[in-house]
Amino acid sequence: MTASALIGDNSDKAERERRVLFAYYHKKDRDFAARIKALQGEKSSNRQQAKASGFPAQKLDHYLKSFNAEDEQKPVDKLKSERENLEWLGYIPATSGGDLLAQVDRVDNEQMIQAKGFHAGLTGLDRVSGYDAGSVDDKLWLESFDAGKKEYDAEIPDILARAEAASSKEEAPADPVDGDPFTLDQG
Numbered sequence: 546m547t548a549s550a551l552i553g554d555n556s557d558k559a560e561r562e563r564r565v566l567f568a569y570y571h572k573k574d575r576d577f578a579a580r581i582k583a584l585q586g587e588k589s590s591n592r593q594q595a596k597a598s599g600f601p602a603q604k605l606d607h608y609l610k611s612f613n614a615e616d617e618q619k620p621v622d623k624l625k626s627e628r629e630n631l632e633w634l635g636y637i638p639a640t641s642g643g644d645l646l647a648q649v650d651r652v653d654n655e656q657m658i659q660a661k662g663f664h665a666g667l668t669g670l671d672r673v674s675g676y677d678a679g680s681v682d683d684k685l686w687l688e689s690f691d692a693g694k695k696e697y698d699a700e701i702p703d704i705l706a707r708a709e710a711a712s713s714k715e716e717a718p719a720d721p722v723d724g725d726p727f728t729l730d731q732g
Contacts, residue, residue: 598708655685662686666693 592602611620631637662674666689674686 594708594712597712658682658685659689662689663693666690666695667697669694669697 592605595605596602614620628637628640632639658676662685664670665672665686672687672690672694674683674690676683676686
């Protein structure tokens with residue numbers, strides 16, 4: 546009998562197949578874990594950069610959780626409950642009738658559609674409104690999406706350049722005169 550036949554050999558074919566199938570799932574699981582670990586490192590780096598820009602991790606967590614909520618009312622209900630707690634503690638003034646927002650502070654349907662479209666464009670989501678194609682709501686959402694995307698595209702290169710310069714504490718290089726950086730401009 547060869548050495549390879551002795552190592553891990555089992556005369557039961559079903560047991561060998563089970564072992565191989567387990568190895569298959571383990572390999573996939575191990576690869577997922579490695580990718581998750583790498584992504585966690587990237588997420589941690591992103592969080593550190595966001596913190597340096599004045600955005601704490603809790604704000605990002607809350608925004609993402611609210612964004613991913615299947616029921617948009619749940620984050621609102623949670624906010625209402627938390628606000629009520631702060632009122633009871635006397636940290637903030639009580640709202641009239643326990644209403645989260647005064648009627649004048651509420652957005653109407655059109656403003657909500659605009660906000661959702663703008664957010665989608667600003668954060669790089671797909672340009673699909675979810676409203677009936679060609680409807681007034683669809684057109685409003687798409688216009689808002691385009692405005693959000695335009696703002697992002699126009700602003701992000703400059704913002705990132707300033708952030709990079711601030712993090713590396715490098716000053717912009719001086720423009721050389723006539724291609725010679727050692728020549729003083731006597732003009």
